[in-house]
Amino acid sequence: MDKPQPEHLKSAGLKSTVPRLNILNLFKSGQERHMSAEDVYKHLLASGDDVGLATVYRVLTQFEQAKLLVRHNFEGGKSVFELNQGKHHDHIVCLQCGHVEEFYDAAIESRQKKVASERGFAVHDHSLHIYADCVRKNCPHKR
Amino acid sequence: MDKPQPEHLKSAGLKSTVPRLNILNLFKSGQERHMSAEDVYKHLLASGDDVGLATVYRVLTQFEQAKLLVRHNFEGGKSVFELNQGKHHDHIVCLQCGHVEEFYDAAIESRQKKVASERGFAVHDHSLHIYADCVRKNCPHKR
DNA sequence: ATGCGAATAATAATAGTTCTCATTTGCAAT
DNA sequence: ATTGCAAATGAGAACTATTATTATTCGCAT
Numbered sequence: 001m002d003k004p005q006p007e008h009l010k011s012a013g014l015k016s017t018v019p020r021l022n023i024l025n026l027f028k029s030g031q032e033r034h035m036s037a038e039d040v041y042k043h044l045l046a047s048g049d050d051v052g053l054a055t056v057y058r059v060l061t062q063f064e065q066a067k068l069l070v071r072h073n074f075e076g077g078k079s080v081f082e083l084n085q086g087k088h089h090d091h092i093v094c095l096q097c098g099h100v101e102e103f104y105d106a107a108i109e110s111r112q113k114k115v116a117s118e119r120g121f122a123v124h125d126h127s128l129h130i131y132a133d134c135v136r137k138n139c140p141h142k143r
Numbered sequence: 144m145d146k147p148q149p150e151h152l153k154s155a156g157l158k159s160t161v162p163r164l165n166i167l168n169l170f171k172s173g174q175e176r177h178m179s180a181e182d183v184y185k186h187l188l189a190s191g192d193d194v195g196l197a198t199v200y201r202v203l204t205q206f207e208q209a210k211l212l213v214r215h216n217f218e219g220g221k222s223v224f225e226l227n228q229g230k231h232h233d234h235i236v237c238l239q240c241g242h243v244e245e246f247y248d249a250a251i252e253s254r255q256k257k258v259a260s261e262r263g264f265a266v267h268d269h270s271l272h273i274y275a276d277c278v279r280k281n282c283p284h285k286r
Numbered sequence: 287a288t289g290c291g292a293a294t295a296a297t298a299a300t301a302g303t304t305c306t307c308a309t310t311t312g313c314a315a316t
Numbered sequence: 317a318t319t320g321c322a323a324a325t326g327a328g329a330a331c332t333a334t335t336a337t338t339a340t341t342c343g344c345a346t
Contacts, residue, residue: 015343017293037334052295057334059293075216075270077302078333092264103258111251112273119244121235121275127218128271130255132264158312160324180303195326200303202324220333221302 012066022049023059027069027083034100036078074100074129090128099134155209165192166202170212170226177215177223177243217243217272233271239282 008024009016026043027035035043041056060081063069069081074093080100088109089102108128116123151167152159169186170178178186184199203224206212212224217236231252232245251271259266276282 015292017343019294038332050295052297054296054335055294061335073216073218073220077216077220092259092262094264095267101262101264103262105254105258108251108254108258111248111254112271115246115248115251116235116273116275119235119246121237121244121273121277123273123275124238125275126271126273128255129269130259130264130266131268131270132259132266134264158323160312162325181301193326195328197304197327198325204304 008068012063012068014062014066018049019044019051019055020059020062022051023056024063024068027081034072034080034082036080038078040081072127072129075131090130092130092132094134095131096133151211155206155211157205157209161192162194162198163202163205165194166199167206167211170224177225179221179223181221183224215270215272218274233273235273235275237277237282238274239276242277242282 009020014020022044023040026040032039032043037053037056037060040060041051041053044051044056060069060071060079064071064081067084070084072080072082072091074080074091087104089104090108092101092103093099094101112126113123152163157163165187166183169183175182175186180196180199180203183203184194184196187194187199203212203214203222207214207224210227213227215223215225215234217223217234230247232247233251235244235246236242237244255269256266
């Protein structure tokens with residue numbers, strides 16, 4: 001269906017290889033927005049692309065450095081990645097079903113900058129995760 | 144020097160044992176505010192208290208559940224604990240020296256609640272970590 | 287087509303944490 | 317004070333996520 005798009009890899013200084021294209025396309029396909037290394041590995045195997053788990057880890061890290069992906073460290077120890085679409089956002093994670101919802105709040109962002117600069121810090125980065133339950137009895141995000 | 148204070152353990156429904164008292168007192172001593180399991184383990188061994196690493200992990204988790212301690216998952220994968228002193232706060236972590244500074248911003252807190260409730264989530268918890276550099280050339284928080 | 291440096295796959299190794307289970311301990315009831 | 321027993325501990329094995337090692341393979345400029 002969708003052809004590989006090596007331009008993004010080349011412009012990131014990465015030579016275009018089969019595993020890299022497969023991983024990038026998996027994220028671009030939009031099937032699942034947030035995936036761990038294990039998730040990516042399983043998706044690729046399931047769709048017949050033979051790949052090594054170590055390669056998945058390496059490529060995800062490279063993509064993070066190339067700013068193609070963003071890494072998140074949610075509770076639970078494992079890193080989760082998502083396509084970097086330019087617009088920063090924070091996350092609400094449902095503790096019942098694991099569903100991740102994104103949000104952006106300008107007021108929160110600007111207060112953070114203020115707090116940090118008042119204390120003499122130059123902000124690199126931040127992570128804001130709200131851990132919550134879907135309110136309704138039948139959690140709408142069952143997996 | 145400082146006597147054990149079993150009241151806190153009892154009221155948390157935990158029977159007062161030697162390792163638990165030692166760990167609680169270590170945090171209360173205030174020497175170091177933020178410690179990983181490994182940190183706690185080393186401190187205890189260094190002060191002559193023989194303890195098992197598995198016990199440290201177990202007790203830290205129990206103390207978290209009993210709300211005696213708060214767990215933080217900063218970048219880097221390992222959990223860090225601090226004494227729960229009632230007042231919630233967020234953290235700025237200096238990427239140069241690892242120093243952790245605490246802050247509280249009412250505006251950020253209330254915006255978070257608003258964002259979550261608008262989306263039908265009941266907030267359990269949140270974590271906000273700002274990763275930054277101390278602005279000055281000579282980072283004031285050298286370790 | 288071919289050669290070389292980079293990338294890969296398989297596997298071993300590591301770090302952080304949890305589990306298992308035999309032994310010990312806290313403490314309530316004698 | 318002793319005893320009994322459930323709960324807690326310690327030692328090490330096991331587990332999970334991730335990184336390192338290395339021989340083989342691949343992308344791509346020539």
